Every structure is written in structure tokens, then in C-alpha cells.
Amino acid sequence: MSKIINYIVPPKNWQLIVTVLIGLIIGLFLYIFYVSNAVSYLSDNPETCINCHVMNSQYDSWNHSSHRERANCNDCHVPHNNVFNKYFFKAKDGMRHATMFTLRLEPQVIQIKEAGIEVVQDNCIRCHSNLITDHRMLGLHNDYNNFREEERKCWECHREVPHGRVRSLSAGKNSLIPDVRKPIPNWINNIVNKIEK
Amino acid sequence: LASSITERRAEVTATYKQEVKIKDWEPRNEVWGKNFPTEYDSYQLNSESNFASKYNGNAMIDMLEADPRLVVLWAGYGFSKDYNQGRGHTYAIEDIRNTLRTGGPENENEGPMPSTCWTCKSPDVPRVMNEQGVKEFYTGKWARLGAEIVNPIGCADCHNNETMELQISRPALVEAFDRMGRDINDATHQEMRSLVCAQCHVEYYFDKKRPGAEGSAYLTFPWDNGMSVEKMEEYYDNKNFSDWTHKLSKAPMLKAQHPGYETYLTGIHAERGVSCADCHMPYMSEGGKKYTDHHIQSPLNNIENSCMVCHKEKTAQLLKDVYDRQDKVIENRDKLEELIVRAHVEAKTAWDLGASDNQMEDILMDIRHAQWRWDYAAASHGASFHSPVEISRVISSGITVAQEARIKLARLLINLGYEGEVPYPDITTKAKAQEFIGLPMDKLETEKDQFLKTLAPKWDAEAKDRESKMPIIYNN
Amino acid sequence: LASSITERRAEVTATYKQEVKIKDWEPRNEVWGKNFPTEYDSYQLNSESNFASKYNGNAMIDMLEADPRLVVLWAGYGFSKDYNQGRGHTYAIEDIRNTLRTGGPENENEGPMPSTCWTCKSPDVPRVMNEQGVKEFYTGKWARLGAEIVNPIGCADCHNNETMELQISRPALVEAFDRMGRDINDATHQEMRSLVCAQCHVEYYFDKKRPGAEGSAYLTFPWDNGMSVEKMEEYYDNKNFSDWTHKLSKAPMLKAQHPGYETYLTGIHAERGVSCADCHMPYMSEGGKKYTDHHIQSPLNNIENSCMVCHKEKTAQLLKDVYDRQDKVIENRDKLEELIVRAHVEAKTAWDLGASDNQMEDILMDIRHAQWRWDYAAASHGASFHSPVEISRVISSGITVAQEARIKLARLLINLGYEGEVPYPDITTKAKAQEFIGLPMDKLETEKDQFLKTLAPKWDAEAKDRESKMPIIYNN
Ligand SMILES: [Ca+2]
């Protein structure tokens, strides 16, 4: 055991530098976490999604849809079959979105990915299963509803649900998007302004 | 949650008992209806016959009266006697009995039509095919099966009786796929929602030379080279096949019969994976449950449930979209129709002036090809909406060929001593047109009346007797 | 990383300063570009000339070489000398100077074309119109304004210099709306996103009889009766107007010039409110800011940002959709083209055999109408995608009329003693076709070279001098 600790603990003359470095890394991480409002990413509040302006047009279209009162982003876009899966999926997606956003890799027209499609489809069914399940058919033939529930995407017909059909970073550009908390704290602003002057 | 769903499903299986057991080959729609009352109720609405859209609908419309030029185009062929706007599936039996095309048979060996005509009219067909054999089904006169085939198009045509899955009940479609090197078993569910229709809403001909089935009128879809107007034409040309010889022009004619599926495939909706059922059998809801509308009709009578699920435009706008396309396509289809009428009449004039077979050969082939194109565009009833760009293409090429025929005729006629334009016949009414081509309408109508009063009721009685012996098994 | 996030946030809220003051009538795009560098940078990309789609694109393509039948169709008219695939807006000046159609003027009173030709080529146009007057602008030879008009199509053509709002800078569009009883001031913002294009991408003619403007070649859009192929034809027929007399057939011809806006209006995208800019100037984003792509080109070079905003399909599928429509439409447009070539040659043969004016009159009107329809379909470059159903309709009717002419010609030719078909000319290359119609290409090219070496550089020098006196006012 102590062998291992010895192995990890750097030689005396390095200890200060390493401690400072670790402190810096943790600090920077926390800073990024803060600046990017990552905490909010863990919540179900739709406002968290428009933390990134790239999600504005989806927010806007959802905000004008009949689902606004009934389903938030995560109701559709995150798996709800168990709690672990929910947060795992969120973290995975969140990481990719954040990375792409920061590296400016987002395309003009964002398209939902294969994995996301399945999640959403499952969620449509989760809420609407009553309507689309034909019990009589189930009694006859257990697979009958496969088609309605799996093979075909609901939004092949319900093309406007919930985001409408026009998709681009610029769609709904005049919409009222709630003002997300200002990301740059005043003390940083002050420092920056001082340096400039 | 997942387990909760499974549980609920099991529950459901238990509660929803099937009222009756549907046996193999059950042709009676009302028997299926006992298990599926919602679908059956909507199916019954197919008997409505009061909706007329601009060009289609389910109202009874005498198409020869509406457009007497058709009489001339089909001179020498059954369609010049009688042709009506198609109606709902529940009319299939009534309409085929009533049409003058099937004549007035007095017994099972009489009449102008083969038994094959029944193929697309009833769920009795798979039953009888199973009993008699396919080749045998296609053999003999239409009247031969009159007592066997009495239930209008229905459940057994499209559904498996045990699982209710969509299934193909007609051999012609399977055989055609086979010859194209394709297997319907590979079709996706969504494709099946169109393929059940493709059993009937397709171009066909009666092959009288099929090896192993000589003597029968074997129902065949001419898709071996492809489904485009050119590829099917090539198929028929290669086989030297013609449906009839035109009474005026003596051209070896082809009749295009409702190539609905073939033309639908070339349109944007098919390209985007929209099926026939999506528009003609949209989901409806009753008591918070979705079911498939079995009132199969013009979607223009139900734009809200069909188009508007996918398109957010207003009803009036969508109606306008359909009519705009139909108007633009049909404007030139009408022109082509007139040009072909002229070509037939000019060709007749040439024969009358002593033209030789040799001089006429090319001209007659042009007429054949032009009318085939016209009919492909006209008989595929929904196609000026299903695929307006392809249908326009077909019509343009038809006009080119029709006019080529007329250029050749113009040269020939002058050489035969005819000066100027051949006058357009007076065919302003159906009666005048039928007289022009020399049809004995009174006789045809009398024979039909006779048939409907004597033979048809016998068929019904015989069928009633047979069906009374087919028990309905109730699940207790 | 952290700073990148902060930076991007900052970007969004950043406001920009106007670097320069843009004066009224400022024609220089680079001056506007100082205030709007993002738009200007994308505008500069209009100089790319390397993208060729199946039928369009911005690559330099000699259309007469690609399709020598055009030479025959336009015999006796400028287009038979030279006609290229249209390119980006930045080429407008270069291309109009280079084309053999504008000839090789040696001074301001020479050359085949009127000054009106400049109207759609530059933001200098509104400036000069303001200075000289509109009627005056349209008066005189093309060479007269060579030194005035040097900046290729740009900002002042579409934008208000103070507000940057879209605005109309060309009187012809406003006048045409006026005659139709409409007011462009009522146009919505979305309509403006097409109307700025409708200043140029429209059918036009030069009215030489305009009351009050006699002696000028007054730019006029023939929309008084409507914008359809029939309504514009009616307009020209009523006015007895023709662009030229065909060299072979002597028909009084019409040239259709890019009725892009008129045909777009008949398509589904216009019906659904999609504007030219939606497809040809899609939104882009740079640094968190959205801007309008000012690289105006074939959307096929940018499907991801244009089509995919509204369509979920893959790039390859959307490309196929466009090509499918173009292929289907152009197949018959090509056929029509051939039929009209034949008609011209047959008509020439008839004249050669001594046909009378009287005998030819109807035939020549048919040829006029057929070629007008063909050109309406062909010159409206994007239209086989913008509105495939309408364009198909137009082509079908063109084929009917072309063939009517040929039926009449067949009768006439035999009467004049000509037996059989008139042979199709050998026009397999541009050179052969130009020889066939008797064009002195060497002479035309020498004159053009001379012009480009002598007069054109003088224009540039004069313009440079003038612009050097137009100050750029920097905001401090
Ligand atoms: Ca009907």
C-alpha cells in the first residue's frame, strides 16, 4: 500500500509545483464548469439547453408547441427507462455538445443522431402508448404494434412535432429567448476592462 | 416501466377475446367485422357514392358521356361500350356485373370476357384459386365463376386471417416480382402498406400463350424490363402483343389499365416513403384509440386526416395544390387525346383511299405508342397528383409520337389524292360517338338487362346456399 | 478553452461600428464591404468559377458548343454568335464585355447593342440613371456607357445605403407592377427577398415605341396580361412585336430571356412562401453571428445550408431529387428543340421552292409560338427544378404547336413538289452550325479582340479616374 503511495507522491522538490498544478487544473475545471453553466445541464429545465445559443431555435419551436406545457426537452431527448441510463446519456451528449460548441464544430443545420432518434421515439410511445396501442391486435399477435412503435418514426407523419420543419441555427431568430444568467462575473469584467485601459 | 408495459400487454391479451374464429379463406367481410367492428364500420362507408372531386371521387359518373372522344379511342374494344368512374371497394361486384363490357351471358360458357376478370374484385378469389388451381381459375368465361364470386373486395384480400398481418393474396404480383428477381418477403412493413394495393392497382394483360397454361387467360403484369411507360411498351412490342385491333385505324392497340402503383413509385411521396395507406387509409381515432380508416376513397374527401397530418397548410390550399397539378397535367392529356382521335380518323381515311399495309405500318405503330402513353397517363387515375412530373413527361412524348404519325399521314394522304385537313368527326355526345364507330347499343343493353334479370339472381341464390353451409365459429 | 467560451459569448453581444459612411448611389462594393466584411467576403466568392452541376453551375461553359442546335434556333440573332453558361454576379461586367453579342465597337456610337444592355449588370446603373434620367439611360449604343459602368452587380443593386433594407433600384420592375395595378411598397419582407432578384431574373424586351420615350430602347417587362407563357405571348402578339426575323424560316421570332421569377412563382416552393434568397442566399454563421450568404450560386454547391434547413433527407437524395426533375423535363425540352430545328429547315426549304407569304403565314406563327415556349422553358435556367410541372406543361404545348407547323409544312412541301422528309442538317459542332447559318465568325472575333485591346482599357482608365474623385468617408 505505502509502496503505491510512494510511487504516486512526487519527489520532494517537485511537490510544490505539482500541488499548484493540480490546484490549477481543479480550478480551471471548476471555472469552465461555472462559465459554461454546466451545473444547469444536469437539470430538467429547458432553459438549461439554451445556455448555448445554438439550441435557441429548438427552444423557440418547442416553446410554441402544444408540448410546452406537457413535455420538456429531457422528457423527449433523454432515456426514461432507468435513472442510470438517463444521466449516462445526458453526460455523454452533454460532453459532445459542449465540445463541439466550444470548438465551433456545430453545423449550420443540426440533425438529430441515430441514438437520439431512438430515445425520442421511445419517449413518444411512453406518453402516447394508450392511443397507439391496439389492444385487440396485441391479443392476436404480439408483434403487431412493432411497426407503429418501432419501424416508423412518429414524426414521419407528425412532421411539425414539436420543432416545426424549418431547422437551422437561424430559424426563429426573432424569438424571445429567456436571458440566461450572464456568464462573465463582474470581477472578471473589471479585470479585463482594467487591462484594456 | 418496461416491465409494466409487458404486463399491460399480457392483460390486454386476456381481455380482448376474438368474438369469432376466422377460418382460412373466409371471404365474408361481415364475419371478419365481428372481431374488428371499428374497421368494419369504416369499411362499410365504402358504399357512399356521392362525392365528386374535380376529376375523381366515388359518385357514379358515365365517363363516355363526360368525354365522348374515349369512344373513338377505344373503337373495337369493350371500353367503348361502357366505362364509369371507379367507386368504393364495396361496389366491385355490382359494377362488374353491371358494365356492358362483361356483356349479357346466358350461361357459363358465354360472354365476351374471361374468368380472369374476377381476379381483382373479391376475397372469394383466393378461396376459389385455392380450390380450383390458379391456371384453372384463369380458364373459361367470366360467367363460369359468377356464382362463386359474390363478396366485394375485403379483408381476406389484404389480411392474414390468423395474425391480421398484411399479406399478398394474388399470385400475379408475386410472379411479377419473381421475374424481376425480387422477393416480396423482403418488403418492409411500410412497403406492404402499398404492396397490398399493388395486387390490383397495376397495369396487366392476359397472357394466352403462357407455357404450361395454354388455353387460359393468365393474369400477368408486364414489368419484366421495368415499370416505366417505355419499358412496358418495349415488353409488349417484343412480344408482338396487342389487346385489340383498332376499328378505324386498324392499329394494333394496347390498353393501359390503371398503372397506379407503377406511377406512384415515380413521385415524391413514394420517394419519401409515404405509402398508399398513409393517404387513402389514414389513422382515425375513436375513444382515444387510433385505428386505420378502411373507407378507402379520394383523400380530398378527408384532407384533414390524410394530408394535414404531414402538411400544415389549410384544407383549401391543399385542395388547390392537388387541382393545380391535375389541371396542368390534364390540359395536355386532353390535347393528346384529341390528336389521337384525329390520327385514327386520318388513318381510316388513308385506308379508305387505298393505302397499302406497307405505307401504313409505321403510322400504325406510332398510333399504338401514342395511345399507350395517353392511356398510361389517364388510366392511372390518381397519377396526375401522385407523380405529375413523370406523367407530364409521358404525355409530352405521347404528343411527339402522335404528331409524327400525323405528319406521315399528311404526306400519305396527299399522295393518295386527299387535299387539306381530314375533318374532325361530330362526336359531341356519347350517343353520336358510339354511332360513329358503329356500336349496336340497344342490343347490348337489352342483353345486359336480360342477364341481370335472369342469370345474376341465380348466381346470388347459389352463393347464398353455399355460404349458409360455411359456419361461423363463435369463441365462447 | 475557457477563453474560447468567453470569447464566443462576447462575440454574440458585440456591436460593430460603421467604419465608413456609405453615400447615396455608392457603386463600389468594396466600400460597402468595409462596413460589412462578412457579407463582403462571401460576396467575393462569386468569383469562383469551377462548379459544374449536371445542367448549371458557375463554370465557364460554351453553350453553343455544348448544344449546336441553339445556333440554328437563333439564326439571325446575336445569341447565335456566342452564349455561355451564366456565372456569379462578380462576372457581370467581364462577361458582357467579352460576349460576341455586344460586338466590337470602336467608339460610343457603334455596335449592335443598345445601352439598355447594361441595366442588369451593375450598381453603377442606378447612379447613372439618377444622373442622366431613365429614358436617357436607355438611349444610344451600348458603348456609350462603357466608361460609366464598371462595377459588377453588388450591394447598391439590392440595398438601401442608409438602412441596409432591401430595396428596388430598377424602374422596369416598379413600372411593370404599376401596369399590373400592384404596388411594390405593399410587398412583405419575405417577398422582397425574391423581388430584389426579380429586377433582373425576368423576361424583358426593349420597347422602341414607348410614348414619350421614342428613340430609346426602353426596358419593359411584358406582364400586363399575366406572367404565364400564354399571357406574355398574347402580349407580344397583340403588339405585333418580334425580337428578330429568323434567318432560315423568316418567322417573326421572340427571344425569351430568363423568366426566372415568373416561373418560380408557379412552383411549390413559391406557393409555400420560400424565397429566392432562402435557397440561393441561405443563412450562415460565423463566430456565433448569423449572416446571409452573399455567394449567390447553384444551391447544389451548398445543399447542407440551403435545402437541409427544410428537408431532412441526405445530401445525395436531395441532389437526386433535383436531377430527377431536371432530367425528366429536359428530355422533352431537347426533343422540342430538335423539332423546331426541323421546322426552321423545312420552312426554308418551302421558301426555296417558291412558297408564298400567304401559304407560310400560319406556319411561321406556329414556329414563333413553339420556339417561344421552348425558350421560356430553357432560358428560365433553374425552372426545371423551380417549377417542373408548369415547365412540363409549357413544353408539351410547345411540342403540339411545333408539330402542327410541321404537319402544315408536310402538306405544303408536297404541293411544292418536294417528296419525303427534309434532311436534318449536319450541325454536330458549333463551327458547323455557324457555317450552316452563314456567320462570319473570324470577323466577329477579330473585332472583339480589337475592342478588348483598345476601347475597353480606355473605359477602365476613365472609370478609375472618376472613382478616384469619389471620396471614401471614414467614421472616426
Ligand atoms: Ca373514383
Ligand SMILES: [Ca+2]
Ligand atoms: Ca450558371
